[in-house]
Amino acid sequence: MNYRQKKLSRRELIKYIVLGATIPYVWGDAYKAEAAKASKALMKYQDKPNGSEKCSNCIQFIPGDTSDANGECKVVAGSISPQGWCTAFSPKS
Known part of the structure; x- marks a missing residue:
């Protein structure tokens, strides 16, 4: 092979410059989404319901694989119990 x-x-x-410039943005979005969530302590999260208010009835709750499995929350970081509750509770309409 010669130099040419x-x-x-x-x-x-x-192509390499564009690819190299976009990789940090793609990887960074996943970290930004988790960093934007509040801690359980800040939202006063508890693993038991507050009367009839519980995470499985909240619009922020993202259910797990089964109805009893822990899910996620759009507001609170970490694993969320469907029977839990926090100050961000907002009932489904």
């Missing part, structure tokens, strides 16, 4: 065959074309160079 090893040389990058402008098109390849631009």
